[in-house]
Amino acid sequence: MAEILGGIFASHVPAIGNAIARGLQEDPYWKPFFDGFKPIREWLERVRPDTVVAFYNDHGLNFFLDKMPTFAVGAAATYQNSDEGWGLPVARPVSGDAGLSWHVIESLIADEFDVTTCQEMLVDHALFVPLQLCWPDAASWSFRLVPIAINTVQHPLPSPKRCLALGQAVGRALARYDKDARIVVMGTGGLSHQLDGERAGFINKDYDRFCLENLCPKPELLAQHSSLEIVELSGSQGIEVLNWIAARGALGSAGNLEEVARNYHIPISNTAAASVLISDKAHAKRELA
Amino acid sequence: MAEILGGIFASHVPAIGNAIARGLQEDPYWKPFFDGFKPIREWLERVRPDTVVAFYNDHGLNFFLDKMPTFAVGAAATYQNSDEGWGLPVARPVSGDAGLSWHVIESLIADEFDVTTCQEMLVDHALFVPLQLCWPDAASWSFRLVPIAINTVQHPLPSPKRCLALGQAVGRALARYDKDARIVVMGTGGLSHQLDGERAGFINKDYDRFCLENLCPKPELLAQHSSLEIVELSGSQGIEVLNWIAARGALGSAGNLEEVARNYHIPISNTAAASVLISDKAHAKRELA
């Protein structure tokens, strides 16, 4: 049977990928951010997941405005990264878990989520940067991926409430999967930042704190706002927190969860950067027994 | 204010397009089918719609399995037909109504339908054949189009219940549209037929009759089956009746509706072909007053 070990939440800006490529992890500007991943990497070494189910948003690598899905689920055998136009090194491909993807797709359509199914899907920095943060040695990547893309580019965006429900439905599907799989859920992007407009450089620490405080125990509080309210509170790219909300939904009831690590650091590039690790207590107990 | 004048339901097989191209409307094989559109064309001349909102399914012209949406809403300025590979003449383009498209998209996302938004969209015979049947003189096409594509190609398909709900949500959006628009809803495809497998050539008159009898007064009966049950009852392409179910949903409550014309004829190519016209009584009353 499949089990969900926990969830990882992480910012994903391209500048981080650049810093990794240039080996700046110990540089004073970068160290406070990279250090946040030490406990996450230790935990990953301990729990040894073999599958990553990741909620992220595409930045114009795989999807364009000719066909812009609200929710897209990958069902490919392999996921390639590719040139995004600004000089980031192309990451190593990751294996897909097409069997699990189709299980999730069957379950989501039955639950009335109208997903777009992608048997080919280029995946951008928004997924590869967090993977590199969690598993710095890409040569040893042995996990398999199910990527789920949420539209944060073109309004109307799905509501935070709908994203939470999507995540919950994915969580139910994972719990019902009858093959062995040690799953880590991931949500990428955020926290508050805005690249465009006269308000560029906007950061809202109060709202970020609110998100970090409530993510584990009360995710429904993050889903109380509309997407446009979150744009106002968190910036036009801060809305990427939708990915966090969906990933949190997939982890299920707060009573089973425990926040293991949290880091918050300003600035990384134009962003209030963060990382959070939430583990499943039931899994931890099973491991001890 | 926008008003919905009624709905047109019609088969869409490529062979019909071929017969139109070759002028076979009076040929004994074709006449019983084409004659079904006479009352529809008379009605259209009387009610003069300026907007068509059409539910159909793409047959591998605009969408492929790399990105297969469950529901896709067109939001283009113009819709082009294109070479589908089997020699059908390319139809004249149709103007879009992007303002109405975005109104529908905003409304659907708010109602938790996770649609894919298409600012470019090639439209295939599944829409152009019914348009040619209803308006044979393409040179005079002055209506504007909002196409909505439903996945009938790759399972899991959306359930008939979900398609009915989609149509109902579109109907609510149209009723709230605050610009003048005289709207006809369209659903294309069906009725029973199957092109593939040892059961190719399958037709189920009993199920077709059930659909035709209940479409106007009790569409919820068409939504009682699962999509796979309909594949069994109606054939692997008979499932295109999902487009009819969604279009019927957009017409709203049966009490306001009246079936004006119906035709059912076997065979057209491998298909039990049909056409239905349902008009809105409230609109008809307003016209008389």
Added chain:
Amino acid sequence: MTSTKRQIPGTLVFDGDVAQRGYELNAMCFSFNKVENRQAFLGDEEAYYDKFKLTDAQKQAVRSRNVLKMLNAGGNIYYLAKLAGILGLSVQDVGAQQTGMSVEEFKARLLAYGKEN
């Protein structure tokens, strides 16, 4: 979800399992929307198979012109219809081949549906 799949007589449901198996074949057929691709296929079938990385089962199915084999190799009829067009097969030809009838028998059966009550 494989264990609880609905079985429909004479019908292969194109679901995730089949879609995975047939991806390259369907991608090839999707390319036939363009006339230059249809011509390239007709000019050198084997080279065209390789361009789309068809599996051996897919190649054999297309070479044999056998539609049931193409379906078993993961082909979807909405895309295969474009290949049938190139091969000069109507949907009646395709239906007859799959059901083991002559084309005349297949057409007569369709007409008979219309005549019965």
Added chain:
Amino acid sequence: MTSTKRQIPGTLVFDGDVAQRGYELNAMCFSFNKVENRQAFLGDEEAYYDKFKLTDAQKQAVRSRNVLKMLNAGGNIYYLAKLAGILGLSVQDVGAQQTGMSVEEFKARLLAYGKEN
């Protein structure tokens, strides 16, 4: 739905109205995922605008290198970022330009967020 739009200070929400206005500009920027397209743009900007049928407002905005004008011409920052890359602008450069600060001031403001409580 235009009448009830939420106004957010200093922020142009990329919705249907803006997406329609900017389609060609964003399509051009999306093409910059390919290095040969970036080179073609750098080789002959005006020809590249025409290839993507940019509107006059879009052309003027790109010619001026003014990001706010590009946004007003319907550009979406997720796609414009690829153009900024070609033009050698970092996200701090872009932020400084839009807010009327020097790049040093813009960076200092970001650092200050981290130092305040």
